[in-house]
Amino acid sequence: MKENLRIPSHIAIILDGNGRWAKLQGKPRSYGHKVGFDRVKSLSIYASKIGVKALSLYCFSTENWARPEAEVKFLMSIPSKFQKDIKDYIDNNIKVIVSGRKDRVPKATLDSLNDLINKTKECTGMIVNICFDYGELNDVYNAVNYLVKNNIKLKDEKDIYNYLSTKELPLIDLLIRTGGELRLSNFLLLEASYAELYFTKVYWPDFNEDELNKAIEEYNNRNRRFGGIKE
Numbered sequence: 001m002k003e004n005l006r007i008p009s010h011i012a013i014i015l016d017g018n019g020r021w022a023k024l025q026g027k028p029r030s031y032g033h034k035v036g037f038d039r040v041k042s043l044s045i046y047a048s049k050i051g052v053k054a055l056s057l058y059c060f061s062t063e064n065w066a067r068p069e070a071e072v073k074f075l076m077s078i079p080s081k082f083q084k085d086i087k088d089y090i091d092n093n094i095k096v097i098v099s100g101r102k103d104r105v106p107k108a109t110l111d112s113l114n115d116l117i118n119k120t121k122e123c124t125g126m127i128v129n130i131c132f133d134y135g136e137l138n139d140v141y142n143a144v145n146y147l148v149k150n151n152i153k154l155k156d157e158k159d160i161y162n163y164l165s166t167k168e169l170p171l172i173d174l175l176i177r178t179g180g181e182l183r184l185s186n187f188l189l190l191e192a193s194y195a196e197l198y199f200t201k202v203y204w205p206d207f208n209e210d211e212l213n214k215a216i217e218e219y220n221n222r223n224r225r226f227g228g229i230k231e
């Protein structure tokens, strides 16, 4: 990576293109998901090493239940693969949190995710936010219901962020989507209110450290004004 780059505090990634990547190799879609999963750990460790504070990863959306049953089943089995990696996350002081619905995911999947959360909860370095059965619309719905039920009035408009599942994270500086689609697919829409957007055709299983560096370099060329004026 080039020197003296500003490192985004919070990077969010829509990790897309596993299926198409696998098809190119003449393999089933599940193979793409497997190889894609293997990228998660190495990229997380790399991001923490270069000084990223939070990394949100879109792994399963509230809409992904619409896929064939066998694919959904395979995707639900992926969190159990984290077991073998927990030590690496702890060794790198990476804390894992999970955003998303807890009422539809199979118990074994939830147990794997909770285990990862519990075993890394004392870590004080980068936070990896696994977005699983996540959709912004559902997160806002939960927040609104909670506010109404507890008769809480927001202090100001920004206070809404304190009721989202990402409340402990800074807002997103850089949002990356791999796989070539130009949409946000119900990801962290509010948290990305002022994020710089970066779309790449590279499929997620090929999105390596060099590709992340390219995105950060591009981020450094952006002029972030937040509605103001900068010469």
Ligand code: IPE
Pocket (backbone or CB within 6 Å): 015, 016, 017, 018, 019, 020, 021, 059, 060, 061, 064, 075, 179
């Ligand atoms: C991203 O890859 C992983 C998930 C959405 C779970 P896809 O499975 O969407 O792969 P493509 O977009 O069909 O290639």
Ligand code: IPE
Pocket (backbone or CB within 6 Å): 014, 015, 016, 017, 058, 059, 060, 061, 064, 181, 183, 185
């Ligand atoms: C978005 O990818 C969701 C995740 C990466 C988890 P999809 O492949 O599901 O998105 P759409 O439906 O093509 O927008």
Ligand code: MG
Pocket (backbone or CB within 6 Å): 016, 017, 018, 179
């Ligand atoms: Mg896709």
